[in-house]
Amino acid sequence: MRGSVMGTAVTLAAGALLTAAMTTASANPPATAAKADTPRPVLVDCFWRQNVRPADFILACGDGNSRLAGLRWSQWSPDEATATGVNLVNDCKPNCAAGRFHGYPVTVRLDEPRPWKKNPGVQHYTRMSLTYEDARPEGFQQVMTYPLWN
Template identity: 35%
Template sequence: MNSDTIRRRGRPLFGAIAAAALLIPAGCGSTDSGTARPADSTAAQVSARGSAPEVIDCSFDEPAVRPDHLILACADLGAQVEQIAWQNWGPEQAQGDGIERDNTCDPNCAAGTFVTKKVHLTLTDVARPGNVFTKVTTADAEGHAKTWPMTSR
């Protein structure tokens, strides 16, 4: 491909992007005449997904809603919760149950073994802006609770 072909192919895409950019500000904050319009179900689904808080367990992971696992100790991966079954995921709190794997670090973390236990998780402290949970508390069957910080955006 020569440079003229590349430039010509980019023009329709640029034109579409520019047209979309012009339409976006027109809809933001504008007053409507009150005429009801049918909602686009795809747009409504995207909007609903966008409003749910996410969680980022470590800076190298992508934000997620209802992940099946969370890393609690990012530096050495010495604590994590797997097989999470979420009971609820709301705008201020999420709760679920899973299996926590913790490194005993005995005699040291490199030579430690992992122990597992069932835990209940509660995600809280939504950061705004950013819309991410920034704290997770795990509680085991004996009532031992531990709070872990989560990554914010």
């Protein structure tokens, strides 16, 4: 008998604590809840798909000779997104079919979100900047900025 009384007391106490926690949580929602309602912009890829924090991204849609790989996103906000990764670029020597891909460590920054023409209710980043740490592809500046397709 003593065991069932103790079990009932524990169950009632746990229920009371759970009810109190739920009441407090619903009365005072966390500050992050308001931010969660803010839609995050997307990155539109070559196939017109929406991406959030992609691990890889093709930059040269026509031939695939430049792409980002191993992206690790440290930020993805309504204003901008930032990642580090590698830009894999084909040297196209002696031609692109016979060329070799070389990897260049890079920091990626996305910004200037705007409504997406395909779906105006969705914000998408419209500009990408690549900052090369040291080495970079021949003819590239240390910071390369590109408009992104709409």
